[in-house]
Amino acid sequence: MKTLCDMAVDVLTTADGRAKTAKSREYAAQWAAARASGNPLPIGTGRPPLRPARPDAPELLEPRDVPKRKPGSPQGRIALLHAVAHIELNAVDLHWDIIPRFAHVPMPMGFYDDWVKAADEESKHFNLMCDCLEEQGSFYGALPAHAGMWRAAEDTVEDFMGRLAVVPMVLEARGLDVTPGMIAIFQKAGADSAVAALETIYSEEVSHVAYGSKWFHFLCGRHDHDPKDAFHTLVRRYFKGALKPPFNEEKRAEAGIPPDFYWPLTETG
Numbered sequence: 481m482k483t484l485c486d487m488a489v490d491v492l493t494t495a496d497g498r499a500k501t502a503k504s505r506e507y508a509a510q511w512a513a514a515r516a517s518g519n520p521l522p523i524g525t526g527r528p529p530l531r532p533a534r535p536d537a538p539e540l541l542e543p544r545d546v547p548k549r550k551p552g553s554p555q556g557r558i559a560l561l562h563a564v565a566h567i568e569l570n571a572v573d574l575h576w577d578i579i580p581r582f583a584h585v586p587m588p589m590g591f592y593d594d595w596v597k598a599a600d601e602e603s604k605h606f607n608l609m610c611d612c613l614e615e616q617g618s619f620y621g622a623l624p625a626h627a628g629m630w631r632a633a634e635d636t637v638e639d640f641m642g643r644l645a646v647v648p649m650v651l652e653a654r655g656l657d658v659t660p661g662m663i664a665i666f667q668k669a670g671a672d673s674a675v676a677a678l679e680t681i682y683s684e685e686v687s688h689v690a691y692g693s694k695w696f697h698f699l700c701g702r703h704d705h706d707p708k709d710a711f712h713t714l715v716r717r718y719f720k721g722a723l724k725p726p727f728n729e730e731k732r733a734e735a736g737i738p739p740d741f742y743w744p745l746t747e748t749g
């Protein structure tokens with residue numbers, strides 16, 4: 481029988497995006513079914529690769545070398561969908577990576593439930609973005625993409641709390657800030673399927689940020705750390721640069737991130 485860590489490593493070492501997300505969704509369903517039956521799958525142990533397997537395309541470029549396109553044009557909207565697809569594919573791997581990476585840290589079963597559910601949703605998000613691209617006559621891999629997306633994972637490879645602070649509580653929270661603006665762009669263009677896909681992503685990402693906040697606070701409690709101080713220390717250690725307002729205060733609050741967590745980080749120091 482496969483353990484949860486075996487499943488995670490299988491997803492991480494699968495290169496093709498659609499094949500990766502198909503495995504991810506199948507394993508998430510197996511995990512949920514076993515949990516519902518009262519006979520959960522073992523967590524196990526595993527050796528996740530430092531970098532997940534990726535398809536030959538898209539070409540990965542440094543952020544400054546990725547061409548900028550006007551979001552008002554059809555090509556600009558395709559570039560935006562492509563960029564979101566790339567973020568979602570990285571999110572699939574980020575969610576599976578954390579399970580074997582930190583399997584030596586004993587965690588309640590609810591932690592794995594949350595992470596597997598979020599991995600399943602990220603897989604759905606990638607597929608939705610690919611469907612939208614294909615509807616527009618493009619596909620994931622047609623344009624270059626940012627090379628730096630796995631950086632946060634590598635920087636926090638030995639720091640579980642650092643990973644939670646930077647990935648769900650900074651990067652995914654940033655998604656809550658910028659997604660309404662993206663939805664407005666596609667609404668203006670009358671691109672209904674892209675609007676529907678982005679609205680699904682927007683609503684589900686709130687819970688991903690909330691999972692990050694919940695388990696970060698859990699670990700702070702275990703180690704008797706003040707959560708706000710620990711968050712500031714870890715973000716300053718692992719995240720380069722300052723956080724950028726405007727913030728989506730309402731959705732961040734819904735996800736359990738109060739303003740005094742992020743406002744002090746708008747200044748580097």
Ligand SMILES: [Fe+2]
Binds near residue numbers: 571601605681
């Ligand atoms: Fe997502």
Ligand SMILES: [Fe+2]
Binds near residue numbers: 571598602652688
């Ligand atoms: Fe997410």
